[in-house]
Amino acid sequence: MQLHELIKQDIRYKEALNACMNCGMCTAVCPAAEFSDYDPRILLNIVQSQDDDALEKLLKSDYIWLCGQCMSCKTRCPRGNVPGLMINVLRRYSQELGYFTESRRGRQQYALHKVLNGNVLGQGYCIVPEAVKPELHPEQGPVWEWVYRNKEELYDRVGANLHKPGAGVLRQIDSGSLAELQAIYDQTGATEMGKKIEDFSVKKAEQLGYDTDDEDGMEKYFMDVYQGKI
C-alpha cells in the first residue's frame, strides 16, 4: 500500500487535516518552532502533498519527534487543523514501519517505551517516585533528592498511602487491576507495538555495534539514546 494511503487509515488523520492553506498561524504559536528547526506548517504541507518519498523521508527524520504536544496549534488554526495530532499519526507509522530507528530522536522511543510501559504495566502509574532518580534528574534539585531518600516517612507525613493496599495517593494498584491493564494492552495492540519498538531497536543496536546478546548491551543502548549519545 502507498504510504499516504496507509497513514490516512488512522481516524486522527481526518480530525487533523482539512486542506491546510499554509497561513502559518500554527508555526507562529508553536513552542517547538521557536526552540528548534520544527515547523508545523511545513509538516502539514508535506502530508497533504501525498508525496510518498517525502513522507518516508519525514518518518525517518528527527523532524516528527520535535513537537511537544502542547496542541497550541489546535487553538489557533482558522480551519481547525491539528498538526500536533498529525504528529501522533506520523509517529505511529514511523514505529510500525521501523523508520524511527533511523533518527537520533526517533531512537529515544526505546527508552520511553521501556520506562513508561514498564511503569504502567508493573505499577499502574505512568510515573512513580522510584523512577525519578536524582542522578538522572539533577534539575529536580536538592529537595526532591531529600524526598526521594525519605519517601516512606514523607509521603506518610502528607497523608499519602505509598505502595499500600486501599485507596489514597500512590496506593498499591491491586493485581486484578494490573491484569486488566495487561489484557487491554494485549487486546488493543499496545503489546504488539511495544514488541515492534523493542525488535527494531535491537536490530539498530546490532547495526551500531552493541552486544545485544548481553543484557548490559541493551542497557547501554537505553542510556545512550536517553542521553542523546547516538
Added chain:
Amino acid sequence: MQNLYTVSKDYRKEIADDKYYYARSCIRQNFFPGSEVTFLNILKKDLDRDVFDDPKHTTCTGIAYHSDVIPFDTIQTVVARHFALMSENGYENFIASCVTSFGMYIEITETWKHFPEQLELIREHLKKATGREFMIPKNIAHTSDIVYKYRMRIAEQMKYPLVNAKTGQPLKVVDHIGCHYAKMFPDKGEGGAEFTQVLQGMIKAWGGATVDYPERRHCCGFGFRQYLVQANRGYSVSNSKKKFESMQPYEPDLIVANCPGCAMFMDRWQYTLNEMQGTRYGASDTMIPVLTYEEMAGLVLGYDPWDMGLQMHQVDVTPLLDKMGVKYDPDGKYRTRTGRPIGSYTPQQSR
C-alpha cells in the same frame, strides 16, 4: 477592557454540583501528594460533597500516549474502563486531577461523537479484555473546576486572604492554566483558551490580583518526550524561561498552576535556571513561590502548610506564608507528625 475578562456564554461550562468519581493524577501524586489529600479534605469537610476515591482506578496512560508508545485504541479502552468503574460505583460525574487526563477524557468522548463506530469498537475491546461495560459520564470536569465552582463558599470560610498582611495590598498572582485544559477544546474550559477563568476566578474571590503578562498562555515546556528523555530537556527549560522573563517585570508574589506537571516545572526550572545562569525572576532578586490551586485554597482556608506538603517544593514558600500572615510551625517543616526529624539532614530550598 473589563468585558474581555467576563465569561462569554460560549465558554461557560456546565460543572456538576455533587457526587463525583475522582480520577487521580500520576504527576500530582508523585510531586504534590498533599494537594490531592487537601482537595478531598476541602470537598468532604469544608464543602460537604460526595466524592468517591476508587482504589481500582489506574493511570489513564496519557503520558504514554502523548509520548507515542501506546496506540490510540489503548488509551481509549483504559479510559473506558475508568468510566465502567464510575458507573459500577453508582456515579455519573467524572472529575480528573490531571490536566493531561482531562484533555484525553474530552478528546476521547469527542472522538466517539464524531466516529460512533469507534465507540462501538472500544466497547468491544473493553468487554473482551475485562468483561466490563461502560456509560459515558453525564459531566466531565477538571478538579479545579469544582474549586472554582465553590470559590465563593470557600471565600466565606476564608482565614487568610491573598493579601499582603502588612500593607493590605492584594497579592500579585500569576496563573498558569496548562495547555490541555482548554487549548484543544476551548468550550470545555471555563472562559475558553484565551481568557480562562478557572484560576482567575479563585484568585479574585480570595482577595488577590491577577497578573496579565504577555506569555501568560505559553506552554510550560513539559513536552512529554521533551522532558522525559534527558537529552531533550533544553526544550522544556527554554519554554519556562520564556515565561519567567515575561512575568518578571510585574514582580509577582506567587505563581499558581492548574496542571500538576506545570506546577512542578515552574518550581524546578527556577532552581535550574539559577544554577545555570544565576538568575531569579521575582522582586528584589528572589524566586517566585509556586502553588497548586489546591494548596492555594488550603492556605486560604487555614490548612497547615506542612500537612499539605509545601516542604516538598524546591522554591521555599515561607516568604509567601509570612507575606500572607499565615501562622505555621517553622520547626515542623521537616518533621513527622510526632515531631521526629525526617531523614538525617534538612534539604536546601531555593529563595
